[in-house]
Amino acid sequence: MSAIPGGPAARDPAATDPVVEVRDLGVQYDLRFTRRTTMRGWFARLLHRDGSHRRFWALRHVDLRLEHGDSLAVIGPNGAGKSTLLLTLAGIIRPSEGEVAVRGEISALLTLGAGFDQELSGGDNIGLVGAFLGIDGRTMEGLTPAITEYSELGAFIDAPLKTYSTGMRARLGFAIATAVQPDILLLDEVLATGDQVFRARSLVRIRELIREAKAIVLVTHDLEFVTELCNRALLLDHGEVIALGEPAEVVELYRTRTAEQRARQEAEAAVIAAGAQAGGGGAEGAPAGGSGASRA
Amino acid sequence: MLPYAAQMATRTEVRTSLSTHRQAGPLEMVAEGLGELWSRRRLVRYLVGADLRHTSSNTLLGEVWWILDPLLQMAVYTILVTVIFQRSVADYPIFIFSALVPWKWFSTAIEDAIGSVTTRDKLIKQLQFPKIVLPASSVLAATYNFGFGLAAMGIMLVLLYPARISALLVLIPLVAVVQFALTFALALFAAAINVFFRDLRNVSRHALRLWFYLSPVLWSFEAFFPEANRTLRLVETVNPFYPVLSAYRDLVYYGRSPDWGALAAVLAVSVLLGAIGVAFFKRLEPAFAKVL
Numbered sequence: 001m002s003a004i005p006g007g008p009a010a011r012d013p014a015a016t017d018p019v020v021e022v023r024d025l026g027v028q029y030d031l032r033f034t035r036r037t038t039m040r041g042w043f044a045r046l047l048h049r050d051g052s053h054r055r056f057w058a059l060r061h062v063d064l065r066l067e068h069g070d071s072l073a074v075i076g077p078n079g080a081g082k083s084t085l086l087l088t089l090a091g092i093i094r095p096s097e098g099e100v101a102v103r104g105e106i107s108a109l110l111t112l113g114a115g116f117d118q119e120l121s122g123g124d125n126i127g128l129v130g131a132f133l134g135i136d137g138r139t140m141e142g143l144t145p146a147i148t149e150y151s152e153l154g155a156f157i158d159a160p161l162k163t164y165s166t167g168m169r170a171r172l173g174f175a176i177a178t179a180v181q182p183d184i185l186l187l188d189e190v191l192a193t194g195d196q197v198f199r200a201r202s203l204v205r206i207r208e209l210i211r212e213a214k215a216i217v218l219v220t221h222d223l224e225f226v227t228e229l230c231n232r233a234l235l236l237d238h239g240e241v242i243a244l245g246e247p248a249e250v251v252e253l254y255r256t257r258t259a260e261q262r263a264r265q266e267a268e269a270a271v272i273a274a275g276a277q278a279g280g281g282g283a284e285g286a287p288a289g290g291s292g293a294s295r296a
Numbered sequence: 297m298l299p300y301a302a303q304m305a306t307r308t309e310v311r312t313s314l315s316t317h318r319q320a321g322p323l324e325m326v327a328e329g330l331g332e333l334w335s336r337r338r339l340v341r342y343l344v345g346a347d348l349r350h351t352s353s354n355t356l357l358g359e360v361w362w363i364l365d366p367l368l369q370m371a372v373y374t375i376l377v378t379v380i381f382q383r384s385v386a387d388y389p390i391f392i393f394s395a396l397v398p399w400k401w402f403s404t405a406i407e408d409a410i411g412s413v414t415t416r417d418k419l420i421k422q423l424q425f426p427k428i429v430l431p432a433s434s435v436l437a438a439t440y441n442f443g444f445g446l447a448a449m450g451i452m453l454v455l456l457y458p459a460r461i462s463a464l465l466v467l468i469p470l471v472a473v474v475q476f477a478l479t480f481a482l483a484l485f486a487a488a489i490n491v492f493f494r495d496l497r498n499v500s501r502h503a504l505r506l507w508f509y510l511s512p513v514l515w516s517f518e519a520f521f522p523e524a525n526r527t528l529r530l531v532e533t534v535n536p537f538y539p540v541l542s543a544y545r546d547l548v549y550y551g552r553s554p555d556w557g558a559l560a561a562v563l564a565v566s567v568l569l570g571a572i573g574v575a576f577f578k579r580l581e582p583a584f585a586k587v588l
Contacts, residue, residue, distance in 0.1 A: 029586055087585065091424040094582040114422035119349040120342075128346065131339035132425050 019103055019184060019215040020089065022064035026097030027084050027239075028057050058084040059239045062098070066232075071216040073226040073247060075254055076236035082219045085236070086110065086186050089217060104183030104214055107133075111188075112173030122157040122164070122172055123148070129176045143179045151175040167195050174198075178205050185213045189220055223251050322575040329574035332426035339425070343433035347408070348440060362444035366397050367452075373514055385519050387549070390449075390457050394548035395513040395541040397445035398472070402479050402537070403504050405438035409483035410490045410497050417588035427581050428574070431487035435480050442472070449548065462551040471543045474559050477566035478536055484573035488580045491587055511537040516545065536562045 059081040066072055074082045087093040088100060090108040115132040116125050126147055130140035148157050151171040156164065164172070187206070210216050210229060218230060226233055226247050233250035235242040235257075242257070243250045320328065333340065352358045370393045377383050377392075385391055412430040413420070420427065446468065453461050490496040510531055517524050517532065532538045539562055543554035 030583075087421070092421065092585050108422075108424070111418075111422045115419055117346040117349075119353055120346055124342070124345070128339075128342040131336070131342050132419075132423050134336070134425065137338050 017103060018065045018067055019070070020064065020066035021101040022062055022098070024098035025059060025062040025088065025095050025100060026057055027059040027088055027093060028055050028096040030055050057239050059088070062241055064234070064244070066215045068214050070232055071210060071218065071230045073230040073233045074217060074219045074236060075223065075226060075233060075251070077258070080236040081239040082236055083188060086188055086217060086219055090186055102184060106184045106186065107180065107182030108186040109177050109188065110186070112170050112177065116161055116169070116173065118162040119160055121160055122153055125161055125172065126176055135180060147175045147179050167198065171198055174202050178209060181209065181212050183214045185209055185216045187216065187218045226251055325575040325578040326571045329428050329578045332428055333432055336426055336429050340429050340433045340436065343429060344437045344440065347433060347437035362441050363448040366393070366400055366445045367448055370396055377514055383520065387457055387460070390452060390460065391519070391545070391549050392514060393449055393452060394545045397442065397449055398475060398541060398544050399508060399511065399513050400445060401438055401442035402475065403508070404441060405435045405479045405483055406486055406500065406504065408434035408438060410486045410500055413487045413491050413584060414494065414588065420585050420588055427584055428577055431483045432480070435483050439476065460549065460551060464547045464551055464553065467547055468544065471540060471547070471554070471559065474563045474566065475540050477563060477570055478540070481566050481570035481573045484577045488577045491580070491584055507537070510535055512541050512545070516542065536565065
């Protein structure tokens with residue numbers, strides 16, 4: 001292995017530098033400004049200001065190193081911070097704390113058809129999305145025939161996008177998003193769209209991309225996929241890292257955790273149901289804890 | 297109530313949550329913002345094209361409206377002022393039109409720019425791209441419309457007021473440059489603020505209307521209130537659109553050279569405001585994806 005003294009010269013694929021390096025990452029949301037913020041609400045909150053409950057950490061203390069050839073699966077329950085992690089790696093959200101360093105061209109397959117315009121034709125949308133992704137004009141022109149062919153739109157390529165079916169839109173979106181081979185690929189459950197035939201075909205393309213990419217980060221609920229495609233797995237819950245390591249072990253841990261949680265929830269539900277059945281008398285006695293305990 | 301020290305602590309924390317790690321200086325941000333606009337000019341072109349397609353689709357007459365719209369508006373104002381208020385000004389239709397067309401450019405640009413970031417909330421959470429292209433393309437799309445307004449004005453001059461055509465008309469683009477700088481600066485503020493306070497759209501509708509009446513579109517001191525006192529004349533110095541709209545009218549209606557000194561002052565203020573606007577927009581940009 002060639003030892004390259006650390007620095008920006010590390011373009012060599014054999015470089016020992018990690019492809020993705022995340023150090024003590026934290027992402028905080030400020031709940032005082034949400035999509036519903038209006039001046040009235042803001043002034044009201046200025047008057048009786050209490051700042052303590054207005055912010056929360058979607059991610060905290062995340063450390064991560066992806067070497068060349070790594071493919072990482074991110075799993076966890078809803079609201080664990082999986083998507084926030086992808087958005088931060090993609091550069092869409094900036095960290096509030098810590099650092100994210102990415103070496104190489106990054107491409108995020110987060111939602112198919114992001115950036116589409118309903119009024120433009122399919123062909124113009126290829127140009128538009130390419131421009132959003134920052135791919136230069138000449139490269140995009142070169143890619144257009146291949147994208148058109150892969151998306152199987154035929155004469156529809158010149159029709160406005162609003163005339164497309166959902167499947168056509170998904171095919172075009174997928175074709176554009178996967179036209180360029182990225183160094184680092186971020187995937188967020190994109191395989192759930194399209195018809196059966198297209199899903200199978202897109203899976204082939206995804207595997208191709210995974211094979212070629214330097215590193216992959218994949219958010220998924222499909223645990224089979226994790227053990228099959230990834231060599232590392234990260235389990236998140238409430239914005240914190242629960243486990244990072246071998247996919248099989250992490251998946252196992254996640255399964256036991258969800259099973260435990262479900263059991264706990266069921267037990268709680270049972271307690272509540274039992275309490276309701278016991279009727280008014282029991283509920284009245286409950287607040288006076290001392291007497292209840294002595295009776296038992 | 298929190299003790300004062302705790303309030304201070306929370307306030308500094310807010311700042312760090314909005315900021316990035318490598319905090320760029322204001323000048324760096326201006327350079328970065330303008331650089332992004334230049335390197336993403338192809339994206340701006342596509343967005344302008346899409347914007348124009350949106351305004352002309354689903355209408356029977358399509359692009360014809362871009363010419364018809366200012367003409368109809370002018371007709372309404374002409375009736376209002378000459379019939380209802382009984383004021384007579386020579387060739388009043390072209391008097392209004394010379395200022396109405398540029399004003400419409402400004403108001404549509406600002407109205408579009410206000411929603412340019414917020415209406416693309418989904419996109420901003422899905423793709424990483426410089427958001428400054430959004431208000432920029434709103435202003436450019438409105439500029440395209442302005443071109444059609446000027447064409448309508450040209451037709452009107454040739455057909456109805458050929459006596460008012462002069463060589464000075466070729467100077468219109470110079471005035472338009474000043475107006476463009478001013479509009480772009482304000483559009484950046486409007487687009488960024490609306491992300492955090494959605495009321496801006498409601499406020500702006502009324503603010504723009506008031507601004508319209510305080511600007512010399514339907515009137516001017518010269519033609520309507522020649523003996524206005526100094527307090528009223530303050531409008532002339534405070535409102536940057538006074539010299540701008542007067543300049544268009546000087547070129548089109550009066551056929552005389554406008555007050556270039558006043559225009560240069562507006563340009564200087566606009567460029568400064570534009571630089572602040574780019575820095576302001578770039579400063580808030582990292583927070584967009586979280587707030588939307």
